[in-house]
Amino acid sequence: MKLLEYQAKRQFARVGIRVPAGRLARTPEEAAAAAGELGRVAIKAQVPIGGRGKAGGIAVVDTPEEARREAARILAMEIRGYPVRSVWCESGLEIAHELYLGVTLDRDRRRLALILSAAGGMEIEEVAATSPDRIAKLWPDPFAGPLPFEVRALAFSALAHAPVLAETRGRLVAALVPLAQTLHRLAVDLDAVTCEINPLVLTPDGELVAADGKLEVDENAEYRHQELAAELALDLEGEDGRTGEDPYEADARRRGLTYVHLPGGSIGCIGNGAGLVMNTLDLVQQMGGRPNNFLDIGGGAGAEKVRNALDMVLSDPDVRGVFVNIFGGITRGDEVARGIVQARDELGISVPLVVRMTGTNEAEGRQILAAAGIVPGTSAPEAARKIVDLVGGDAADRRAADRSAPGGSPADGAAAGGSPAAMPPHRVPR
């Protein structure tokens, strides 16, 4: 969950990190009022994506009238697919130097890394690639957090690369220690996998101010931060519910499904377990087909989830066949089989459906499928070849005009024996 700039700055301000004065505006009038109060401000589009400046999503204005006009223009924009729902109206800063201070998850070290660089303002990945020695890193003990002496060493090392700061470095380091500790604590409190201030502006009178911020909260920990999630949803969805996401992915999120859309593909892919589904996509592609999506029903999915998954995948009319690949572990074959049969009967699935099923409770699952006229296969590559044969390799531009209307008669799944079996295409007149 990536927070918007204003949300990140509110979090910074809440814990005592200085940020420029700012007001959130959802209408041109609110922006005009903010300019009336703050004077000269930058009006910044609040979208969860970079490059807004280049796209024209930031304007500096001097008067409330200008603010109203520019806010109206920016609020009408869509930046790389994301509708602008709000703008952040913010006072400018005098800049003596720009630094970078961030906390991010380091998988290899199994810890959060605290990163400081005197080369602020740029993408930190870029600095890391071109001059890695200008970045200083620390991996604080997760229980103790960064200790003052550790941060001091980090800061002296980072500032060694900025001779212009040599004179004031003592005072600067003294200010960086509590700031770094505060940022680290904020990251931990918010379950952030990224929490960065870039640039961290040093003003001519020696203050450190967070001029821009990035905060990304771990999705697994969203349950602990529901207020932030709700606020973000309001900002992204507005009243029309459009989020700028791929509409199918937005739908899947609302349905609670783990789904990635690959627009233009013709074969829907469903499986249990992320690795298995990734491999299912790879297999379909290897056989010459084009996967339309990644959909992981996860471990322990019941019949209802399977039905929901099939319904989701088939909502894209480009899908001209579906490959369900199940290797039961915690997931039980009988549950999945019940879901498939239920979905076929209730949704009136009319495109080819190839099922591969093995693993926990596979005997029960296969029995349920067989009783419903679907004979599952056991080999994944064989099943992948089968669905590609049935759908054809390059069906992206052909719409699935033969999909049945809801409530249409179920596909007669009298699949031919042998493995893997498929339900043949079944056409229902409109």
Place this chain on the structure above:
Amino acid sequence: MAILIDRSTRVLVQGITGREGSFHTRQMQDYGTQVVAGVVPGRGGGEALGVPVFDTVAEAVAATGADTAFTIVPPPFAADAVMEAAAAGLRLGVCVTEGIPVLDMVRATAFVAGTAMRLIGPNCPGVMTAGESKIGFIPNHVARPGRVGVVARSGTLTYEVIQGLSEAGYGETTAVGIGGDPVLGSTFVDILPLFAKDPATRAVVLVGEIGGSDEERAAAWIRESGFDKPVVAFISGRTAPPGKRMGHAGAIISGTTGSAQGKIDALAAAGASVAGTIEDVVRLVGARLAP
């Protein structure tokens, strides 16, 4: 011989009375795993699946001599359960829970590092020593005792590989699902040295996926340690677009790191045979096992 677990392993189950906990504990018992206790706070003094239930891990260890924990509790409580198991002096912990907040695991892995416990998982299918014992979800009927060690990030692909090796007659020593989260108790470089020391393991299958750099680090370890057993590798996620998280919290290509091709190249350069499909894995194992 095998690694991590065998028929003498004494397992306690944290979360034995849950829906999934009881189902999979029963499967483990059917397989031959010695389940000696359950731990459910507040249910101490009771019994489940024929074994005594305790309020705390320490009590269970004192009463039953358990040496290994199977942790199958909901995400908000899982990291704490792992730390409780480590603090009680267990030798091995296997945590299968999916969806644990990553910073919980940052703390838990740091805590575990200060104890004698080796942690497998979380978000993993568990460990199976063919014909002897299993902890976790790996289906009972797919394994067959043999010569190949398996270490994998994905659960379902672990099953695929085991089934393929069993059907081809090579069989397995131990299969270890290390899990799909960004922060794991054990990664490939923690498990490969165990296979290096196990005389029964004659070859190793390594199943990786996009995201992170565990596979690259495994490749470096294979090169630098002089690991002399054949390695057959398989990487899933070749069709995954950058920036999209493919189900596993850890499976995402971000920036220049984590792509399937980078991992395939690194492993091939380390002398591993890299397979295009699971069927290929089995074929390559056959080729590398041949005298």
